[in-house]
Amino acid sequence: MTLDMASIPLTVLVLVGVGSPALLLALLGLASLLNRPLPERWTGRLAGSSMMIACAAFLMAFVVYGVTASGTRLLSYGAWSASRAGGIAIEFLVDRLSLTFAALATAIAGVVSAFSNRYLHREAGYNRYFVLFAIFVTGMLLVALAGNVAVLFIGWELVGLSSALLVAFFQERPAAVSNAFRVVSVYRISDAAMLSAAVLLRHVAGTDSLSLLFGGAAPTTGLTATNGTMIAILLIIAVACKSALLPFSSWLPRAMEGPTPSSAVYYGSLSIHAGCFLLLRAAPLLEQAPAARFLAGGLGLATALFAGITTRVQSDVKSSLAYASLTQVGIIIAEIAVGWYTLAFIHLAGHACFRLLQFLSAPNVLHDLHGLENAIDDASPIGGHLKFVRSDRARRQLYLIALERGFLDTILERFVVEPFTRMAGLMTRLDQWLCDAVLPARLRYTVDRGDQDD
């Protein structure tokens, strides 16, 4: 661990902030692995305390940073995987943006933790929920503070896995499980794009340090405009998948199968904004890559328009809220693309808190109004929700597109899943043929294929 005296308090505070949910994860995970889950009361208290400690640590770190430092600081906690070059180092990139986002994330996580403690009381998967929640918070903090690609990728993957497993929280429902698989499929594209960006960065710049991309450090000779644009585009693809931007938006309503607190924290407030945060961090890179900025802006605006229309015709409150979130996310991405970073971050923080409140209060509203769900505008004519469109024909077509959520699932099914499955089926048959081909003809079909166990 390499420390100078001035940065010791900051280093310790950031370590406490990240370590607190990680410790919670270790405790709950170990208990689960040993099939001895902690009692609900302990789990709830531990989760709440952990989030409070982390939030307090980040707030203090913010104050300490304001007093003692300026610019972006790279806190190094030493080599993790190997005691030599070539291994993975634990590094956090600290500045106002990352500390604010980390404090916001832990504050929101604390609220959701307290809400979940009551909401999931005596639920069969109570312990599982908190294990996944701890994975999520740890992952989110790693994304917020990552100082190198490896740490960023770890956080990105942890957020993705916990998200998919929470969508399948009610795992006895086949629809929930099937939707979770859809969600994780898109997330894997995001992971692949992120890792490809990392591979490219290492190849052209010979480093995986994010201070080069995110800290505004001077570009090395290897990072040319073309390379920078390619890395930025890969990052935008990763962001588009994670934040459900077009054309990857179809997983968002499917993700609403999870319990309400997880929908709130993932698709209302934090996970869906992770992409926006990453683009904010990558602002120095985006500024060097006008094509990537144009792409991000275009995607953001198109998504905002699409989600804005789609949210109007949703018949269940969580899907409606999810698309409403997406509208704002699209606008935030567009704000980042045009360079309004401060506005984008304020928008992000405000929207995260506001949408969290909406998601968490949705079950109560439904309960109080007895059946608001599935009852939006029953009496209105087709397309009545889109009164701002004057032409009847256009309104009806727009309504159909919105109702079918842009036909994105159909497009995905027809142009990606079906060809892939057909090709894989063909390859499987080819493998069978390769087995037959090595045997004499008389042996090919005359023998039984054993289906024995072991």
Place this chain on the structure above:
Amino acid sequence: MTDPRLWLAGLMLLPALVLGASYLPIDIEQLRRLAVASAIAMVLAALTIALSPPLRNFSIRASVLTWISGGEALIRIDTISSALLPFAAGLWLLTVAVTPRAALDGPGLRRTALATLLTVGSFLTESAVVLLLLSVASVWTFLSALADPAHRYQRRVVAAYLGASTLLFAVGVVLLVSPGAQGTRIETVAMWLIVVAALVRKGIVPFHAWVPEVFDHGRLGPAILFNAPQVGAYITVVLIVPRASPEMLRTIAVLALGTAVYGAALALVQRSARRACGYLFMSQSALVMAGLDCTSVTALAGGLLVWLSAGLGFAGLARCVLVLEARRGRLDLTSYHGGYDRMPLLAISFLAMGLACTGFPATLGFIGQELLVDGAVDVFPVMGFAVVVASALTGLAVLRMYFSLFCGRSDVQVHPSLRLGPRPREAWTFVALVAVLIGLGLAPRPLVDSRFHASEEILRLRQERTLASRSSARSVSIRAGTRASDPSRTGTTTSNPAWVLDR
């Protein structure tokens, strides 16, 4: 107790003890208990060897089986083999501890002990002839596991593929160790034969068809034990990497990368859990091969790590499938089987081992794949992207299997009074394996450092062999009156060496 020979004898004696006991008329559960105790003792002994520097520098060299100058180490313990010994012992422990009672029999335990003995023997030698003999014996052991009439088709497929592989290996070894072969075209031919043999043994496309077939319709237990240690990778490390030309290594790496993506893509769409396991194994095993043939210190260290993590993770995952099959029969991935609430430990273990197998963060597999990508980027940039795609697809395949096998609601309702969860013996074994994979993922430094040393050792050997080959080729050329510096004549490329000592 610092004499390595004593430790080695003890190590080999333990499976031999079980082998002998299997011929005695004792109860099968007693024999299993003996096997479990022996396997635990073997793991501890192997760990002691791996962790004690004085025990790690031992070799018995001889020129009896080769004309290669300086002879070869018939038995040796070094940085390369020291981590493989606990790995092989761990696989044996996993096998004997979690094999379902219904599938347990004396001949099975005997084969398991024999296969472990052969694997450990292989990991302890660098002699091509000894490796060949052990390889023949292990193929014969595997074929004997498919001896019943129900598996006649699979036995013949395996016999055709692995028989051809063994034959090529034998011819290659004979040519390699023959007098005057070093630095000549004979060595090049021998190397190509050995390369093809290793590719078949590892299930690399286009020599792969036997792997999914034997996993799907053959016997899964023996298939896991035969494939998980990846003796083909060891042959690559010991025989191929030190001698092969850069073109040869590049060919293997390209084929291996193709296999990694191909296997991962096909694992994702399979209907049968067993077949999906087969493709998953192909993909992971190919990643190891790609790393080993990349020839940068970091990538090679990554390949050696993925070898351990994918081997353990995959064996655990496939064993979970077997444990599930003992409760539910053959598993189909097109429907949901449910059961998380009845067997949460098995579900968690399955997911953790599957994720470790695919290189998920906080597991040993992640460190291995990171090093693999990191090291390969400079030498072979395409490899980095191929590993990314393969990793994304295998991760999806594992999650699909998890969702299908443990989530949803099964059509077949099992009476609540029936206990479906793993037995304590199975549970502790799975928990221990998950703890090892996650523990080494969180605190990987000692193991990673040792793999770096091993990869440096392999590349140093390659450097020495390249130089020896050059001087030998020069003397042959001088004798033949040709220009020694013409690589096309000697069959070896000496300029632009493929190894990169570090970035």
